[in-house]
Amino acid sequence: MIAKRRAHHKIKHQPPILNDDKVCEYLFQHPDFFIRHAQQIDKLRIPHPVRGVVSLPEWQMTRQRNKIKQLENEIQSLVQHATINERLFSQLMTLQLALLKANSFSELLEHLNDWGRSLGLLGAYLYLFEDKWQLTAPSNFQHLSLSTEKFDFIRIRHLQYGFQYLGQLSPAELTLLIPEQGYVGSIALSLLGDFGDLGVLVFASRDPHHYQPGQGTVLLEKLGQILPVLINRWIERKPLC
Template sequence: MSNEAKKQAQTTVVDDTLIAAYLDENPDFFERHPQLLQRLTVRHQTKGAVSLVERQQQMLRQRVQQLEEEITELMVTARRNEELFRYFSELYVKLLQSESLSDVMESLQETFSTQLQMPALSMKFFDSPLELEEQFTFAADTHKQLLSKRFQDETIYLGRLTANEQKLLFPDETIASVVLLLLGEKGELGMLAIGNHDAGHFEPAMDTLFVKQLQVLLSQVLPPLLHHHASA
């Protein structure tokens, strides 16, 4: 067999994949052949040719830096979650102590507008026979249109609204993203809307643990307050 034929045969039999697999299965290969380390070089985009050991050290440093950044990010997230837990826990206590709808709104405003920097908050009730303040009223035809679009099998919506929907819920604010919570055992009582100027703040994939807890609590707290309001 000619030298050219031998080279072609070797190329066919041994390729990068087989070499990489062999080295992966034999991590001590270079320990058994240390002389190869002296001859091997790895092309670096900025430094030119560097030794394999130098390249390994550099990759390890990069990996350590990446892990440090990931740990820092996790710590920031943990602190943020702890902060959110404290804010919502304080809110739950205030809601349980509320004696009127005004108390409820004041507590919600303090938590979302002041502590969480959410610029817009709206709570409205559906088909209520009560003589409520204008801020709590919600025309039946308009809320049904909103429900048919934003709520199907869910009682929570996160995302964006149309311009008309924004005017309906937040007439004095330009809101880019919202979380909408239906209130009541079956969502029949009303709706709480929380808005943010950032279009990416509320997204469908977000975790809803805190707002679900708030939804359940409000659905229990509000009916007695509405009954008290009606009999006052």
């Protein structure tokens, strides 16, 4: 009985086991610790991947420099995005004004194509889904008619639930959308209409890296909304069944 009490007494008075959480908790509860032990702080050595070890003040200064560098990079990125957005807005306004001035559907297509080429692209390609627009004779734009069934393999592979795609297409996909061009490196594609069911707009570039997944699609989105309204001035929509 006496032995058990002694064993219990020993266990009861064992010092607490330190771990990271307890050390952090102590420092938070005693914020004056570093003031009271300033001389000891200078003697601390922190492992460093390049220099082996550094003092705590050096380590803190390095962290501050890294934070400042990170903030500088974030500010630079914001400035770049603002510049890009300003340029995109200017480009969209220029194109929108040109499209609004078009006196015919042929002129609209010409403005769209000229605008694409002014940006160094191969051009712009517009297709209207045949089940949504009146494109049969006597229409002069039957060559713009596109079957939704034929387009579905592109939609399933690249768009799924999205309305825009930037990147590369397979030879079979390019044959469907841009048959007359010899080499196309990358494309930007946008579905037309609020539900993406009215047609397709494609911009093509010879540069395989010009359009890449992850790039902004704001301009494509706006064109996808504007074009159906303008097209309806010259081509009628099919009645809903």
